[in-house]
Each structure stands twice: as structure tokens, then as C-alpha cells.
Amino acid sequence: MSSQIVWMIAGMAIVTYIPRLLPFVLFKGKELPVFVQGILKNVPYATLGALIFPGILFINEDIWFGLLGAAASFTAAFLGANVIIVVLGSIAVLSVYSFLF
Amino acid sequence: MAEIAVNKPATEYRRGLQSGISIAIGYAPIALTFGLLAKTTGLSIGETALMSLLVFAGAAQYISLSLLSLGTGIFEIILTTFIVNIRHFLMSTSLNEKWEDSQTANKAILSFGITDETFSVAAVRDEKVTSGYMLGLISISYSSWVVCSGLGHLIGASLPQTLQESMSVALYAMFVGLLVPSMKKSVKVVFLAALAAIFNIIFTLTNALSTGWAIVLATLLSAVIVELIENARNRQRRREHE
Incomplete structure (x- = not known):
């Protein structure tokens, strides 16, 4: 395996996981405004x-x-x-x- | 006790697996082709499988191959991946509202498996979403993605041309199958989908935005506009009642 490609894959993995993960941590146990909840629905x-x-x-x-x-x-x-x-x-x-x- | 029995994790897991069957079918031709293209681009089978294992994002993986063959630098490829996949932020935020689990760790781990497809299936589910359900849904989709990527590289060929062509409709047909039942129940859903579709068609045909941003912006605009209209109408109706 070429180490350059492996670094690229690792980088891609991290920047793909972050947007997937972040909302669950950021908005944990928080009650969002009713209007925002409406939009999210x-x-x-x-x-x-x-x-x-x-x-x-x-x-x-x-x-x-x-x-x-x-x-x-x-x-x-x-x-x-x-x-x-x-x-x-x-x-x-x-x-x-x-x-x- | 009866209520607990209904939501047993094992049952939820099995329901998730069932809901994921159409995703697994839809991923197969795309992943096979990805494996094949990766081979043509010069990636080894290990690198191909590693990318599908760690990234699990179809569009971004395809784009990385075409950028690699153009000789683009690694940093640019990673940046492009980030931009293409930022739409998942919106999906996770939306799914967080209907996913019940007091353990944030479970959500954090399973969030790795949120794709356009797993999100869509979970988000239109009638019942609340549980971690058992998500695990089933993601494991069948993920397996299909990873195994078929490897197979595509190994066999060095994808499906027969005609089958490959007709199977390209699979994921779109799945989205339609998920959307239409809700459209039949609610006019609001019809407006939401139609408005987002129109915005995305405009953004795409005018080349105004990259695919990732076009979907994010079209979705947000539609969701906000429809919500504003509904609020305004509700306020008016309340005033008429007074």
C-alpha cells in the first residue's frame, strides 16, 4: 500500500465522519427552538x-x-x-x- | 412489560436489516463499479477496500478517483471530500431529533454510517428511530458497499452492460419509494419535495454550485420557506378565529 494513498484515505475518512458525528454531540440533550425543530422535520x-x-x-x-x-x-x-x-x-x-x- | 418487548433491540435490529435490503441492492452496482474504477486508477485492492471501509461515501469516493487520475494533490482531494460530504451535517441534525438513545456514545459510533440512503430510510420511518434499528440498517448497507467494492476490484469487471445500466436507477427508485407514501398523506410533503427538486435542478443546470452545496442549499431553502409559509397561515387562521 502506498503511504500517500493511505494518508489520503485517512484524511477523507476524518472529514467525512466529522459532519456525520458533530450534530449528535453539539445538540445533545438540547431543546432547539420550535421553528428550528419544524425545519428539521x-x-x-x-x-x-x-x-x-x-x-x-x-x-x-x-x-x-x-x-x-x-x-x-x-x-x-x-x-x-x-x-x-x-x-x-x-x-x-x-x-x-x-x-x- | 409489553411495551419493552415491542422495542427489543434484537427485533429492532432485524427491522433495520429488512429496511436496508433495498439500499444493499442499490449499492451493489455502484460499489462494483467503484472497485473497477479504483483498479483502473491504479489503487491496490487493499487501498480500495480500505477506502470503502473507512470513508463509506459513494460520491466522494468516485470524485477522489477522478481527481487522483488528474494528478490532484492530496490536500485538495481531502478538502473536496469535506465539501461534498458536509450535507450529512444537516441529515444528522435532523435525525438526532427522532433518534431515541440516552447514550450519546451509541449515536456517535453509529453516525459513521449515515449516508444519503440510510438517512432517508430512517428519517421517513413512522416510528421513532432506535440504535438497534440503525445498527441493522447500517450493517447491511455497509457490508454491501465494502464487499462489492472489493469484488469489483477483484473481478475487474462490473455487471453486464444492460443490467448495469438498468440498475443505475435503483437508489433513485428507492428514494421515490420512500417519498411517495408521505406525499399521498400530506400536501406539505409534496411542496417540500417539489420545491427542493426545483431549486436543485436550477443550481445543477446553471452550474452555480457543486453537487454537495446544491443539495444542502436546495434542502434548506425548501425546508425554511415551507415552514415560514405554514407559520404565516397558522397565524392567520388563529386571527380569523378570534
């Missing part, structure tokens, strides 16, 4: 929106691939399928698409 849903778009549209150079994946997953989820079915169903739909085109 909103964060998961806002994060999901930002994680899905525009990323899902660009999973392939062929934009139709992404659009079809988005349509398949939203349809399956809207019909009430659980998460694993949504994942496997979307993979299946795109497999058929790339097999055909």
Missing part, C-alpha cells in the same frame, strides 16, 4: 426531492431512460408498492427498455 422530504431531481434524469446519456425510470418508480410507488418492489420493478422496466432499444 421538513429536511427529510426536502432532501428526498433534491436527491431524486435532477439526478434520476441523468442516469444515462439517453434522457428517455431516466424519464422512463422516473415514471416507472413514481407509478409503482403511487399504486402503493413497497420500496423493494418499486426498486426491482423500475430495474425490470428499464431492462426491458434497454433490451428493446
